[in-house]
Amino acid sequence: MATILTIGLHPNAIDYTRYPGLDEATLTARIEQGDAALRAAGFDAVSCLIGTDPDAAERTIRERLSEGTFELAMIGGGVRMAPEHTLLFERLINVLVATAPGIRFCFNTSPETTVDALRRWV
Template structure:
């Protein structure tokens, strides 16, 4: 990636707000730990030359779509990264669909990338930026 080609607000980073997760499914993980991991990953993205807008969403699909629209109004984005917490949990399938379709409506042609954890976000973005 050529860092000079990364424009302000290029990446829309989308994930569940740490307060929206059911931690009983994730032994050894709690809200404070996840928040710290997300914050560290976002700092690493910025250090790597990415300009990002972080969009941490509620789990309820309608409220999440509204918040996504608000986040997307903050810039023009070439890439949207949708986190694993939304995509990989079966109970969030409707939420994932709603977000993809909302982005398709408000940002036609946007590219999508997907991580498997906060720590793999840079790798996911480098595939498309």
């Protein structure tokens, strides 16, 4: 089975004023449940939670990529779907392509849809 790198915003990096009804504790629990669902589904997934600073996020991704070979990267909706994170998303894509040639991408819309996103490509 492919080794998968799951990338998402760390719950402490999010401005929750934009998301009524969501807070850090709730999102943390949802991410943990999503990770448990990945394990239960038999995926070999490595979680990589990042902040919103593109330079720091790129360093974090490079560090994680140095730990092994990843065939698939799942980039979470928090990174992709907020306009203020466009530069961050762009940087992540470019560092992944440059550092892990041939890597494929999939995208979820929430922690709960990660398993379905991975199944589309694995």
